[in-house]
Amino acid sequence: MSDLRRTLWTLALLTSWLVRRLVREGLVLRSLVWPAALTAGTLLVTVATISAMRPTQAVALLGPAAEDAELRAEVLEHGWRIVESSDHDGLLERGEVMAATDGTTLWTNYVGTQQTLQLEAMLRIRAGAPWRPRPPRRLPTAQDTAPSGDLVLRMLAGLFCLYGVVFGLGSVARDRDDGSLEAELTLPVPRWVPGLSRWIAATAVLSVFYALCCLLFDALISTTDLAATLRNGAAACGATTAFGLALVGTSGVRQSFSGPFAFALAATTGLVGAGAWAPEVGAALPVASLAAGGSGVVPLLVSLLLGLAAAGVFALRSGRS
Amino acid sequence: MRPRRVLAIARRDLALELKGRRGWVLPLVMAGLLAPVAALPEPGEEESLIRTKAGGAVPEQVAALPGVDVVDSGGNVYFQREDGVLLVHGSIDASVREALDQGDPVVEVVARGEVPPLPGRTMFLALLAAASLTGGVSQSVGGERSAGTLGTLLTAAITRWELALGKWLAWGGFGAFAAGLAAAGAVLLGRAEPGWWMVPLPTVPLGMVALGLYMVRRASDVIGGATVSLRVLPAVLMITGIAAWFLGGTDPLLGAAVPLGGALVAAGAPWPGAAPSLLAAGVTLGLSLVAVWLTGRDLDPTPPVAKGMGPAALGISATALAVAAWWSPVVGPELWSSAGNAQLAAELRADRGVLAGGLALLLITAVRAARVEREVTPPPPLPAWLGALAVGGVLAATASAADLLPWPEAAPLARARLRLASAMQPTWAGPLALGAVIWADELLFRGWLQRRVGPLGAVAAYALVHAPLDPLRGIAVGGALSGLTVLAGGSIGPALVARLAWVACAAVPWPATPALATAGGLALAAALLALSRRAPPPPAPPPDAAERA
Numbered sequence: 001m002s003d004l005r006r007t008l009w010t011l012a013l014l015t016s017w018l019v020r021r022l023v024r025e026g027l028v029l030r031s032l033v034w035p036a037a038l039t040a041g042t043l044l045v046t047v048a049t050i051s052a053m054r055p056t057q058a059v060a061l062l063g064p065a066a067e068d069a070e071l072r073a074e075v076l077e078h079g080w081r082i083v084e085s086s087d088h089d090g091l092l093e094r095g096e097v098m099a100a101t102d103g104t105t106l107w108t109n110y111v112g113t114q115q116t117l118q119l120e121a122m123l124r125i126r127a128g129a130p131w132r133p134r135p136p137r138r139l140p141t142a143q144d145t146a147p148s149g150d151l152v153l154r155m156l157a158g159l160f161c162l163y164g165v166v167f168g169l170g171s172v173a174r175d176r177d178d179g180s181l182e183a184e185l186t187l188p189v190p191r192w193v194p195g196l197s198r199w200i201a202a203t204a205v206l207s208v209f210y211a212l213c214c215l216l217f218d219a220l221i222s223t224t225d226l227a228a229t230l231r232n233g234a235a236a237c238g239a240t241t242a243f244g245l246a247l248v249g250t251s252g253v254r255q256s257f258s259g260p261f262a263f264a265l266a267a268t269t270g271l272v273g274a275g276a277w278a279p280e281v282g283a284a285l286p287v288a289s290l291a292a293g294g295s296g297v298v299p300l301l302v303s304l305l306l307g308l309a310a311a312g313v314f315a316l317r318s319g320r321s
Numbered sequence: 322m323r324p325r326r327v328l329a330i331a332r333r334d335l336a337l338e339l340k341g342r343r344g345w346v347l348p349l350v351m352a353g354l355l356a357p358v359a360a361l362p363e364p365g366e367e368e369s370l371i372r373t374k375a376g377g378a379v380p381e382q383v384a385a386l387p388g389v390d391v392v393d394s395g396g397n398v399y400f401q402r403e404d405g406v407l408l409v410h411g412s413i414d415a416s417v418r419e420a421l422d423q424g425d426p427v428v429e430v431v432a433r434g435e436v437p438p439l440p441g442r443t444m445f446l447a448l449l450a451a452a453s454l455t456g457g458v459s460q461s462v463g464g465e466r467s468a469g470t471l472g473t474l475l476t477a478a479i480t481r482w483e484l485a486l487g488k489w490l491a492w493g494g495f496g497a498f499a500a501g502l503a504a505a506g507a508v509l510l511g512r513a514e515p516g517w518w519m520v521p522l523p524t525v526p527l528g529m530v531a532l533g534l535y536m537v538r539r540a541s542d543v544i545g546g547a548t549v550s551l552r553v554l555p556a557v558l559m560i561t562g563i564a565a566w567f568l569g570g571t572d573p574l575l576g577a578a579v580p581l582g583g584a585l586v587a588a589g590a591p592w593p594g595a596a597p598s599l600l601a602a603g604v605t606l607g608l609s610l611v612a613v614w615l616t617g618r619d620l621d622p623t624p625p626v627a628k629g630m631g632p633a634a635l636g637i638s639a640t641a642l643a644v645a646a647w648w649s650p651v652v653g654p655e656l657w658s659s660a661g662n663a664q665l666a667a668e669l670r671a672d673r674g675v676l677a678g679g680l681a682l683l684l685i686t687a688v689r690a691a692r693v694e695r696e697v698t699p700p701p702p703l704p705a706w707l708g709a710l711a712v713g714g715v716l717a718a719t720a721s722a723a724d725l726l727p728w729p730e731a732a733p734l735a736r737a738r739l740r741l742a743s744a745m746q747p748t749w750a751g752p753l754a755l756g757a758v759i760w761a762d763e764l765l766f767r768g769w770l771q772r773r774v775g776p777l778g779a780v781a782a783y784a785l786v787h788a789p790l791d792p793l794r795g796i797a798v799g800g801a802l803s804g805l806t807v808l809a810g811g812s813i814g815p816a817l818v819a820r821l822a823w824v825a826c827a828a829v830p831w832p833a834t835p836a837l838a839t840a841g842g843l844a845l846a847a848a849l850l851a852l853s854r855r856a857p858p859p860p861a862p863p864p865d866a867a868e869r870a
Contacts, residue, residue, distance in 0.1 A: 020691045029688060034552055037645075044653050051659035092433050104428060111432040112412055120430060129427035132611035142668035203382070208455070212680050219650040219674035 010189045018201035036213040055098035055113040065103040139221045142222040149223040157233040165264040167202035168244020195314030199307040206237035231296025238303035239286035242310035330487025354449045354505040382420040417648035440589020446589040457492045458533035461547030485617035496526025517598035518590035524605040528581045531609035580608040636774035640782040646681035650674035650799020659842035672750035686765040690738035694751030701809035709815035712718035759820045763813045767806040776803040804849020
């Protein structure tokens with residue numbers, strides 16, 4: 001087998017073994033799944049609670065209001081049912097109506113909702129009031145909710161960046177402590193192979209789980225540009241894994257781990273800040289592009305270069321027994 | 322239970338962590354967090370943090386209100402004149418409304434409902450005292466285990482429960498003391514009135530520490546302990562707190578009965594009287610004692626190797642996970658309709674939901690598969706491949722309940738059923754989503770799950786995940802594919818071919834006999850399953866590798 005073929009084959013096998021090792025660890029898995037599950041779960045529970053608490057779409061008309069044909073027609077035009085009863089307190093207490101009115105007084109459990117503001121506006125127009133509320137004309141559309149989806153995904157990407165640092169640092173440090181790194185370095189392949197396989201494995205695992213987050217939130221609340229979000233997130237994961245890999249040096253988990261760890265975290269958060277401060281430059285840099293935005297293509301390429309460079313640094317610093 | 326030994330453990334834990342100059346960090350951090358909350362005066366109305374920002378043609382009487390700031394842009398209320406009438410956009414609070422009505426409301430708005438009272442600042446004393454103890458809790462068990470001292474302690478003349486109780490008293494007592502001290506300071510400075518809220522206040526850190534010790538009881542080191550406690554404890558506190566506040570709006574005693582959250586909310590004095598505070602304190606202390614007992618029961622020098630689950634437990638856990646992974650992105654968007662925004666529900670991309678669901682199911686399978694050795698099955702016989710084509714054709718003709726029965730009638734469930742039915746074989750969602758769903762279904766249900774829980778279990782799981790509101794169709798599809806897989810000797814190849822045949826046949830306009838097709842599908846499923854019982858059993862799968870900590 002030629003050297004190149006052996007190197008590529010070893011790279012592929014080592015990477016697949018590392019991926020398998022990562023997903024077998026319960027702690028790693030829970031860390032990757034928990035943020036998306038918690039945020040998506042919270043969103044769904046919130047919407048479900050709102051729908052459960054949503055007031056009945058019915059209005060009680062009392063006294064003069066009950067005989068006002070124009071008012072009745074307007075209420076029906078809004079899609080509300082009309083309930084005729086003199087016991088508005090009871091109806092409101094039982095939740096059978098969202099509001100009750102006799103034309104000059106409006107009783108409601110839900111001040112400030114779109115429906116009660118619409119009803120109040122209706123009554124004020126009929127009474128010739130000097131002011132009236134102007135309820136929102138339309139409910140939010142997918143275009144309106146997309147920035148919220150983008151914000152959540154940017155925050156999740158920031159968390160995945162921190163995971164990238166931990167994966168890059170921890171995979172080498174832990175394997176050095178338990179001797180498996182030394183075993184890999186005895187293989188008849190270039191010393192950058194174990195480093196590059198770790199970068200590919202960690203970046204791939206982080207990117208796939210981040211992709212799941214992106215798809216989930218796009219389905220639940222929509223995003224502005226899913227592909228760009230995915231690219232920026234994958235680039236950030238790759239870059240921070242590269243940081244960890246390059247900075248670990250000869251540290252082990254039990255020895256001198258906290259210094260490189262703190263430095264890598266500081267670099268990561270600094271890049272995010274730089275992206276917010278100088279978005280024109282940040283759009284081209286991985287991690288910074290999370291704050292700056294952009295298509296994510298250039299950050300992805302830069303991240304790839306960083307990964308290759310980190311493998312080289314690994315070979316020089318860490319790839320020594 | 323020997324109190325002197327319990328106290329000795331508590332003293333030892335605190336002495337280990339709080340000795341020397343570094344030992345001052347935790348007390349100083351807690352003091353720095355608690356002192357401002359306890360000592361700072363409430364802002365006056367002029368200095369209130371909750372202010373109304375008004376923009377546009379703001380009337381003089383509104384601008385003169387003490388809680389209103391006039392802004393050039395943005396703002397939460399906007400005024401606009403149109404045809405001599407003042408239009409008000411945004412939220413109109415009571416003071417603004419009163420100013421606009423100028424004492425003579427043309428239309429009077431009477432708010433009947435009561436918002437559940439918000440807890441006061443003293444709740445934050447409990448919250449901060451509890452939240453600062455994560456490090457101590459993680460170090461208490463995980464750190465001792467990695468240092469090897471836990472084993473030494475457990476072999477000493479001390480019971481597990483004395484050990485657990487001592488650690489709980491150390492950190493829970495520290496937090497309770499800090500919270501109590503801060504509360505006393507707030508009362509002495511006149512920032513809070515003494516009351517029954519002081520009873521549940523110290524139980525919040527006690528409860529948090531007890532729960533935290535239980536969660537980290539198997540942590541192998543301080544990092545393992547910290548990741549568990551950092552991830553779970555804040556979520557538990559938040560969820561139980563919100564639940565307690567919500568339930569307290571119906572009845573304070575109901576809110577107070579929520580463990581941990583009830584004590585947290587009661588510490589903020591939103592509920593009058595002694596009963597809610599005493600109940601909240603009692604329930605949380607009860608939870609603490611149970612958690613401490615369970616911790617003592619499970620303490621071991623080395624974390625136990627996780628035992629594999631039995632087939633039934635495995636099937637139930639995998640199905641529950643698959644249900645959450647599939648329903649959330651596929652049916653979840655329908656909740657917007659129920660909440661009153663049907664347009665948003667319609668605009669959200671269903672194909673992305675299906676792709677997310679498919680990817681989630683694939684990841685579940687990949688993770689499970691990574692824990693076992695590769696399972697090799699013999700190649701399926703030719704009749705299985707040919708039968709797969711026929712099965713695919715029949716499945717394409719099966720109908721959903723929407724075509725046969727008007728059930729369920731409730732609109733949200735009917736919409737959910739339609740989404741699930743269309744996502745079962747989503748040819749409309751594009752090749753990526755369709756491929757993800759097909760591969761995910763066959764690898765998970767006919768591949769990994771069927772080998773562990775059998776074909777009937779796999780059929781039930783498939784129907785529950787994909788067609789809970791359309792069980793006939795779910796059983797027909799799942800049964801046919803599971804039976805085919807068993808006849809193929811456990812290989813999922815024919816099932817994949819059947820799904821592809823289904824895709825191809827879906828383009829064919831079948832005659833309008835959905836009832837016959839569904840009955841035929843069920844009959845086919847029953848026949849295949851019956852035949853599969855006669856087929857030789859596939860080789861037993863290797864046991865799942867023990868989960869690494």
